[in-house]
Amino acid sequence: VRPVRLGQHVYRLTICRGDTGYLKTFFTSQLGAWDSRARAELDKVRSKAEVERELPSLLVLHGFADEPKLLACAARVGCVSSSTLRDGLKRLRNELAFTFKTAVTEDDPKLRSVLATGFKDLVAETIAARAAGDLRSQRWEHMLARLQERSGLSGRALFKPLRFALTGRLQGHDLRELVNLLELCEAGAPWNAEFVPLDHRISTLSDWLASQHDDL
Structure with a gap:
Protein backbone atom coordinates (compact mmCIF):
# COMPACT_ATOMS: atom_id res chain seq x y z
CA VAL A 1 0.00 0.00 0.00
CA ALA A 97 17.28 10.99 10.61
CA PHE A 98 20.18 8.78 11.73
CA THR A 99 23.52 10.44 11.02
CA PHE A 100 25.83 8.59 13.41
CA LYS A 101 28.10 7.03 10.77
CA THR A 102 29.15 10.40 9.35
CA ALA A 103 28.74 12.53 12.48
CA VAL A 104 31.09 10.39 14.57
CA THR A 105 33.99 11.35 12.27
CA GLU A 106 33.42 15.12 12.56
CA ASP A 107 36.06 17.25 14.27
CA ASP A 108 33.68 18.99 16.69
CA PRO A 109 35.15 19.89 20.12
CA LYS A 110 31.85 19.18 21.90
CA LEU A 111 31.53 15.83 20.17
CA ARG A 112 35.15 14.93 20.87
CA SER A 113 34.50 15.61 24.56
CA VAL A 114 31.53 13.23 24.53
CA LEU A 115 33.44 10.51 22.71
CA ALA A 116 36.34 10.76 25.15
CA THR A 117 34.18 10.14 28.24
CA GLY A 118 33.46 6.43 28.26
CA PHE A 119 31.50 6.53 25.01
CA LYS A 120 32.65 3.14 23.74
CA ASP A 121 31.64 1.49 27.00
CA LEU A 122 28.24 3.19 26.86
CA VAL A 123 27.73 2.00 23.28
CA ALA A 124 28.55 -1.56 24.34
CA GLU A 125 26.02 -1.33 27.20
CA THR A 126 23.39 0.16 24.87
CA ILE A 127 23.83 -2.74 22.44
CA ALA A 128 23.54 -5.18 25.35
CA ALA A 129 20.40 -3.43 26.60
CA ARG A 130 18.79 -3.83 23.18
CA ALA A 131 19.70 -7.53 23.10
CA ALA A 132 18.16 -7.95 26.57
CA GLY A 133 14.92 -6.28 25.46
CA ASP A 134 15.44 -3.22 27.66
CA LEU A 135 15.92 -0.59 24.93
CA ARG A 136 12.20 0.05 24.56
CA SER A 137 10.02 3.00 25.54
CA GLN A 138 8.07 0.87 28.02
CA ARG A 139 11.33 -0.20 29.70
CA TRP A 140 12.94 3.22 29.50
CA GLU A 141 13.43 3.91 33.21
CA HIS A 142 14.73 0.39 33.77
CA MET A 143 17.18 0.79 30.91
CA LEU A 144 18.43 4.14 32.24
CA ALA A 145 19.00 2.63 35.67
CA ARG A 146 20.93 -0.20 34.04
CA LEU A 147 23.09 2.20 32.03
CA GLN A 148 23.72 4.42 35.06
CA GLU A 149 24.83 1.47 37.14
CA ARG A 150 27.10 -0.05 34.51
CA SER A 151 28.57 3.13 33.02
CA GLY A 152 28.78 5.32 36.11
CA LEU A 153 27.20 8.16 34.10
CA SER A 154 24.06 10.09 35.00
CA GLY A 155 22.09 13.17 33.99
CA ARG A 156 23.39 15.02 30.93
CA ALA A 157 26.61 13.01 31.06
CA LEU A 158 24.49 9.95 30.24
CA PHE A 159 21.78 11.42 28.02
CA LYS A 160 24.05 13.31 25.62
CA PRO A 161 26.17 10.31 24.55
CA LEU A 162 23.10 8.05 24.53
CA ARG A 163 21.31 10.49 22.23
CA PHE A 164 24.33 10.69 19.96
CA ALA A 165 24.54 6.90 19.77
CA LEU A 166 20.86 6.52 18.85
CA THR A 167 20.46 9.56 16.58
CA GLY A 168 23.85 10.96 15.59
CA ARG A 169 23.05 14.30 17.26
CA LEU A 170 23.89 15.84 20.64
CA GLN A 171 20.57 17.68 20.99
CA GLY A 172 16.97 17.01 20.02
CA HIS A 173 13.53 15.83 21.05
CA ASP A 174 12.76 13.83 24.20
CA LEU A 175 14.69 10.61 23.64
CA ARG A 176 12.10 8.28 25.15
CA GLU A 177 9.41 9.61 22.82
CA LEU A 178 11.75 9.27 19.84
CA VAL A 179 12.32 5.62 20.72
CA ASN A 180 8.55 5.19 21.02
CA LEU A 181 8.11 6.76 17.57
CA LEU A 182 10.73 4.44 16.10
CA GLU A 183 8.89 1.47 17.60
CA LEU A 184 5.60 2.62 16.08
CA CYS A 185 7.32 3.27 12.76
CA GLU A 186 8.49 -0.34 12.60
CA ALA A 187 5.03 -1.36 11.42
CA GLY A 188 3.79 1.74 9.68
CA ALA A 189 6.31 3.92 7.85
CA PRO A 190 8.83 3.63 4.99
CA TRP A 191 12.57 3.59 5.64
CA ASN A 192 15.39 5.07 3.60
CA ALA A 193 19.12 5.72 4.00
CA GLU A 194 18.57 8.41 6.66
CA PHE A 195 15.28 7.21 8.14
CA VAL A 196 16.16 3.83 9.64
CA PRO A 197 14.67 1.56 12.33
CA LEU A 198 16.16 1.02 15.76
CA ASP A 199 17.67 -2.41 15.04
CA HIS A 200 19.59 -0.99 12.07
CA ARG A 201 20.92 1.78 14.31
CA ILE A 202 22.13 -0.80 16.80
CA SER A 203 23.81 -2.73 13.96
CA THR A 204 25.62 0.45 12.94
CA LEU A 205 26.79 0.94 16.52
CA SER A 206 28.00 -2.67 16.64
CA ASP A 207 30.00 -2.18 13.43
CA TRP A 208 31.51 1.05 14.75
CA LEU A 209 32.45 -0.55 18.07
CA ALA A 210 34.10 -3.47 16.27
CA SER A 211 36.09 -1.02 14.13
CA GLN A 212 37.36 0.70 17.28
CA HIS A 213 38.64 -2.60 18.62
CA ASP A 214 40.32 -3.33 15.28
CA ASP A 215 42.19 -0.03 15.52
CA LEU A 216 43.75 -0.93 18.87
Whole structure:
Protein backbone atom coordinates (compact mmCIF):
# COMPACT_ATOMS: atom_id res chain seq x y z
CA VAL A 1 0.00 0.00 0.00
CA ARG A 2 1.39 3.40 -0.95
CA PRO A 3 0.15 6.83 -2.03
CA VAL A 4 0.26 7.84 -5.67
CA ARG A 5 -0.56 11.21 -7.24
CA LEU A 6 -2.75 11.42 -10.31
CA GLY A 7 -3.13 14.98 -11.47
CA GLN A 8 -3.89 17.08 -8.40
CA HIS A 9 -5.23 14.27 -6.23
CA VAL A 10 -3.52 11.63 -4.10
CA TYR A 11 -4.88 8.09 -3.88
CA ARG A 12 -4.04 5.03 -1.82
CA LEU A 13 -2.62 2.45 -4.21
CA THR A 14 -2.89 -1.20 -3.16
CA ILE A 15 -0.85 -3.98 -4.72
CA CYS A 16 -1.72 -7.58 -3.88
CA ARG A 17 -1.37 -11.06 -5.33
CA GLY A 18 -4.55 -12.48 -6.82
CA ASP A 19 -5.85 -16.05 -6.86
CA THR A 20 -3.94 -16.75 -10.08
CA GLY A 21 -0.64 -15.66 -8.52
CA TYR A 22 -0.35 -12.45 -10.52
CA LEU A 23 0.01 -9.05 -8.88
CA LYS A 24 -3.04 -6.80 -9.00
CA THR A 25 -3.04 -3.05 -8.57
CA PHE A 26 -6.07 -1.00 -7.62
CA PHE A 27 -6.97 2.27 -5.95
CA THR A 28 -8.76 1.84 -2.64
CA SER A 29 -9.41 5.44 -1.60
CA GLN A 30 -8.72 9.08 -2.33
CA LEU A 31 -6.46 10.60 0.33
CA GLY A 32 -6.89 14.22 -0.68
CA ALA A 33 -5.85 16.96 -3.07
CA TRP A 34 -2.30 18.16 -3.65
CA ASP A 35 -2.72 21.36 -5.63
CA SER A 36 -1.43 24.94 -5.36
CA ARG A 37 -3.86 25.69 -2.54
CA ALA A 38 -2.72 22.64 -0.56
CA ARG A 39 0.93 23.56 -1.07
CA ALA A 40 0.27 27.13 0.08
CA GLU A 41 -1.18 25.73 3.33
CA LEU A 42 2.27 24.38 4.17
CA ASP A 43 3.52 27.91 4.91
CA LYS A 44 0.48 29.29 6.70
CA VAL A 45 1.45 30.40 10.21
CA ARG A 46 -0.15 28.23 12.88
CA SER A 47 0.07 27.73 16.62
CA LYS A 48 1.89 24.69 17.98
CA ALA A 49 -1.48 23.10 18.82
CA GLU A 50 -2.73 23.69 15.27
CA VAL A 51 0.40 22.15 13.76
CA GLU A 52 0.01 19.10 16.00
CA ARG A 53 -3.67 18.77 15.06
CA GLU A 54 -3.23 19.19 11.29
CA LEU A 55 0.08 17.41 10.73
CA PRO A 56 -1.36 13.84 10.82
CA SER A 57 -3.60 14.35 7.78
CA LEU A 58 -0.64 15.79 5.87
CA LEU A 59 1.50 12.79 6.83
CA VAL A 60 -1.20 10.45 5.52
CA LEU A 61 -1.36 12.43 2.29
CA HIS A 62 2.40 12.06 1.81
CA GLY A 63 2.40 8.36 2.57
CA PHE A 64 4.18 8.51 5.92
CA ALA A 65 1.61 6.32 7.67
CA ASP A 66 -2.08 5.96 8.43
CA GLU A 67 -1.94 4.32 11.88
CA PRO A 68 -3.51 6.68 14.50
CA LYS A 69 -1.02 6.11 17.36
CA LEU A 70 1.93 6.53 15.01
CA LEU A 71 0.50 9.70 13.48
CA ALA A 72 -0.23 11.19 16.92
CA CYS A 73 3.29 10.49 18.14
CA ALA A 74 4.83 11.87 14.93
CA ALA A 75 2.74 15.03 15.30
CA ARG A 76 3.94 15.53 18.90
CA VAL A 77 7.52 15.33 17.69
CA GLY A 78 6.99 17.52 14.64
CA CYS A 79 5.01 20.33 16.26
CA VAL A 80 7.70 21.38 18.75
CA SER A 81 9.04 24.85 17.86
CA SER A 82 7.10 24.68 14.57
CA SER A 83 4.94 27.56 13.34
CA THR A 84 3.99 26.04 9.96
CA LEU A 85 3.24 22.57 8.63
CA ARG A 86 6.40 22.78 6.55
CA ASP A 87 8.37 23.40 9.75
CA GLY A 88 6.66 20.39 11.31
CA LEU A 89 7.57 18.11 8.41
CA LYS A 90 11.16 19.33 8.45
CA ARG A 91 11.51 18.86 12.20
CA LEU A 92 10.04 15.35 12.03
CA ARG A 93 12.43 14.38 9.24
CA ASN A 94 15.40 15.82 11.13
CA GLU A 95 14.48 14.05 14.36
CA LEU A 96 14.07 10.70 12.62
CA ALA A 97 17.28 10.99 10.61
CA PHE A 98 20.18 8.78 11.73
CA THR A 99 23.52 10.44 11.02
CA PHE A 100 25.83 8.59 13.41
CA LYS A 101 28.10 7.03 10.77
CA THR A 102 29.15 10.40 9.35
CA ALA A 103 28.74 12.53 12.48
CA VAL A 104 31.09 10.39 14.57
CA THR A 105 33.99 11.35 12.27
CA GLU A 106 33.42 15.12 12.56
CA ASP A 107 36.06 17.25 14.27
CA ASP A 108 33.68 18.99 16.69
CA PRO A 109 35.15 19.89 20.12
CA LYS A 110 31.85 19.18 21.90
CA LEU A 111 31.53 15.83 20.17
CA ARG A 112 35.15 14.93 20.87
CA SER A 113 34.50 15.61 24.56
CA VAL A 114 31.53 13.23 24.53
CA LEU A 115 33.44 10.51 22.71
CA ALA A 116 36.34 10.76 25.15
CA THR A 117 34.18 10.14 28.24
CA GLY A 118 33.46 6.43 28.26
CA PHE A 119 31.50 6.53 25.01
CA LYS A 120 32.65 3.14 23.74
CA ASP A 121 31.64 1.49 27.00
CA LEU A 122 28.24 3.19 26.86
CA VAL A 123 27.73 2.00 23.28
CA ALA A 124 28.55 -1.56 24.34
CA GLU A 125 26.02 -1.33 27.20
CA THR A 126 23.39 0.16 24.87
CA ILE A 127 23.83 -2.74 22.44
CA ALA A 128 23.54 -5.18 25.35
CA ALA A 129 20.40 -3.43 26.60
CA ARG A 130 18.79 -3.83 23.18
CA ALA A 131 19.70 -7.53 23.10
CA ALA A 132 18.16 -7.95 26.57
CA GLY A 133 14.92 -6.28 25.46
CA ASP A 134 15.44 -3.22 27.66
CA LEU A 135 15.92 -0.59 24.93
CA ARG A 136 12.20 0.05 24.56
CA SER A 137 10.02 3.00 25.54
CA GLN A 138 8.07 0.87 28.02
CA ARG A 139 11.33 -0.20 29.70
CA TRP A 140 12.94 3.22 29.50
CA GLU A 141 13.43 3.91 33.21
CA HIS A 142 14.73 0.39 33.77
CA MET A 143 17.18 0.79 30.91
CA LEU A 144 18.43 4.14 32.24
CA ALA A 145 19.00 2.63 35.67
CA ARG A 146 20.93 -0.20 34.04
CA LEU A 147 23.09 2.20 32.03
CA GLN A 148 23.72 4.42 35.06
CA GLU A 149 24.83 1.47 37.14
CA ARG A 150 27.10 -0.05 34.51
CA SER A 151 28.57 3.13 33.02
CA GLY A 152 28.78 5.32 36.11
CA LEU A 153 27.20 8.16 34.10
CA SER A 154 24.06 10.09 35.00
CA GLY A 155 22.09 13.17 33.99
CA ARG A 156 23.39 15.02 30.93
CA ALA A 157 26.61 13.01 31.06
CA LEU A 158 24.49 9.95 30.24
CA PHE A 159 21.78 11.42 28.02
CA LYS A 160 24.05 13.31 25.62
CA PRO A 161 26.17 10.31 24.55
CA LEU A 162 23.10 8.05 24.53
CA ARG A 163 21.31 10.49 22.23
CA PHE A 164 24.33 10.69 19.96
CA ALA A 165 24.54 6.90 19.77
CA LEU A 166 20.86 6.52 18.85
CA THR A 167 20.46 9.56 16.58
CA GLY A 168 23.85 10.96 15.59
CA ARG A 169 23.05 14.30 17.26
CA LEU A 170 23.89 15.84 20.64
CA GLN A 171 20.57 17.68 20.99
CA GLY A 172 16.97 17.01 20.02
CA HIS A 173 13.53 15.83 21.05
CA ASP A 174 12.76 13.83 24.20
CA LEU A 175 14.69 10.61 23.64
CA ARG A 176 12.10 8.28 25.15
CA GLU A 177 9.41 9.61 22.82
CA LEU A 178 11.75 9.27 19.84
CA VAL A 179 12.32 5.62 20.72
CA ASN A 180 8.55 5.19 21.02
CA LEU A 181 8.11 6.76 17.57
CA LEU A 182 10.73 4.44 16.10
CA GLU A 183 8.89 1.47 17.60
CA LEU A 184 5.60 2.62 16.08
CA CYS A 185 7.32 3.27 12.76
CA GLU A 186 8.49 -0.34 12.60
CA ALA A 187 5.03 -1.36 11.42
CA GLY A 188 3.79 1.74 9.68
CA ALA A 189 6.31 3.92 7.85
CA PRO A 190 8.83 3.63 4.99
CA TRP A 191 12.57 3.59 5.64
CA ASN A 192 15.39 5.07 3.60
CA ALA A 193 19.12 5.72 4.00
CA GLU A 194 18.57 8.41 6.66
CA PHE A 195 15.28 7.21 8.14
CA VAL A 196 16.16 3.83 9.64
CA PRO A 197 14.67 1.56 12.33
CA LEU A 198 16.16 1.02 15.76
CA ASP A 199 17.67 -2.41 15.04
CA HIS A 200 19.59 -0.99 12.07
CA ARG A 201 20.92 1.78 14.31
CA ILE A 202 22.13 -0.80 16.80
CA SER A 203 23.81 -2.73 13.96
CA THR A 204 25.62 0.45 12.94
CA LEU A 205 26.79 0.94 16.52
CA SER A 206 28.00 -2.67 16.64
CA ASP A 207 30.00 -2.18 13.43
CA TRP A 208 31.51 1.05 14.75
CA LEU A 209 32.45 -0.55 18.07
CA ALA A 210 34.10 -3.47 16.27
CA SER A 211 36.09 -1.02 14.13
CA GLN A 212 37.36 0.70 17.28
CA HIS A 213 38.64 -2.60 18.62
CA ASP A 214 40.32 -3.33 15.28
CA ASP A 215 42.19 -0.03 15.52
CA LEU A 216 43.75 -0.93 18.87
